[in-house]
Amino acid sequence: MKAVVFDLDNTLFDHTGCAVAGLRSWVTELGITPTDELIAEWFVIEEDQFNRFLAGELTHQGQRRGRLRAFLPVLGLPVPVADAELDEVFTGYLTQYTNNWIAYPDARPALEVARSNGWRVGVLTNGSTRQQNAKVAAIGLADLIDVVCTSEALGVSKPDPLAYQRVCEALGVEPGETLMIGDNLELDVIAARAAGLSAHHLDRAAGATLTQLVGRQ
Template sequence: MSSIRAVLFDLDDTLWPIVPVIQRAEKLLYAWLKLHAAPVTERVTIESMRERRQQLMASDPVYQRDLRILRRTVLLEAFADAGLDTRLVDEAMEVFSKARNEVTPFADVLPALENLRSRVMLGSVSNGVADLDAIGIAHYFQASVAAHRIGCAKPDAAIFHAACDALGVAPAETLYVGDDPLLDVEGAQKAGLRAAWINRVEIGQDRVLPSHVTPDAVFGNLHQLEQWLKDNDPLTR
C-alpha cells in the first residue's frame, strides 16, 4: 500500500458545523430584505425560498454543482415577482456570503492543521461555497477544489482527481476525510483514494454507516486522524 503523501478535507460539518451558520446567514439576509426590499418579504419566507431551492436542485444538476447560482436564482425570481430592480440581488448575495463565511472551526481543527501541514500536503474538496481566504485558513492548504469552480461535484471521481492533480499526488497516496458516508467516503474510495469517515458526536452526527460503506478509518476528531497517521504510515510521523 502506498504511503500517504496528502490529506484532503471536506469542509462543512468536517472542519466546522454548517447548519447554525446557514441558519444565521439566512436570517441576516431576510432582515436585510425587509429593510431594503420589503415587497420581496411580503411574498416569500425563509422556508419558502428553501423549498424553491430544493425544487431547482431536483430539476437541474447545475444547481447541485453551484450553490451560489442556486441561491441567486431564487432571489432573482423573488425580486422579479415583487417588481423590484434585480440589481439589488448582488447586494443581497454579499450579505449572505459574508455571514456564510463567519464560521467557527471545531476546537481540534486549527491545531491539527498546523501539525499536519509539516508532515503531509493538505487540500480541500467541497461541494459548498466556503471562501477559505475569508475564513482565514487558506494558508493551511496547498490546493482547494470546489464544485462550483470545476463544474462537477462529489461523488464524481473527477473532483477528487482534480485535487490530487493540483497537489501532484496519485489517488492511492491520498487520504480523504469527510463526514458524508456516500459523497465523501464512498466517492473518494471509488476515485481510488483512501477515505476516512469523521463522525462528530458533538454536533449530533453520531450516525450509522450504510452497510455497504467501509471507510479505511473512522475518527471522532482530527486529533484521532493525527494519531492514525502516526500509527499507520511511518512517513507521516
C-alpha cells in the same frame, strides 16, 4: 499516506452554523421573527437550488436568485422581478452569513497534525472558486493548505471520480496514498473510495472529530 484531502463545508468550515446565525440576523432585519420552521425551509430550498448549480442548470448567482424566488414567498414578502433587485436582497443575507464565517475549533489542530505527519494537504469542495477560497482565507486556514480544488474550477463535482483524481494530481500524489475526510458519507467517503482513495467519515453527531480522524491510521 502522503496526503489528506478535506471537504470544506461542514467539515473544516461550519457552514450550517454560519448560515443559521446569518439567516436569523437577516430575517430579523426584514422585520420577521426567524422560527425553526423558516430556517428548515431555507435549507431545503438551498439544497435544491445548489444541486441545480452543481448539475450545471444554474449559475452560482442564478441559484442565489432561485433561493430567494422560493424563500421570499415563505416569508410573505414580494419577489422582485429584476435580477439586480434580487441580487441586492441576497446581499443582505450574504453580509450576515459572511459576518458569521468560522472554522470548527478542531480544524486548525487537525491540519497541523497532517502537516506534522509530513502530508500534503488539499481541499475538495463543491462550490464557487471565489467564495470557497474566500472562506478558507477568512477562517485563517490558508497557510496550512497546499491546494483548494473547487467543482467550478475543476469542471466536475463530487461524486464524479475525476474530481478526486484531479485533487490528487494537484497535490502530486496517487489516490492510493491519499486520505479523504468529510461530513458527507456519499460524496466524501463512498465516492472517494470508489475513486481509489482511503476515506474517513466525519460524523460530528456521533462524536467524531477531525483531529481523531487525521490521527487514526
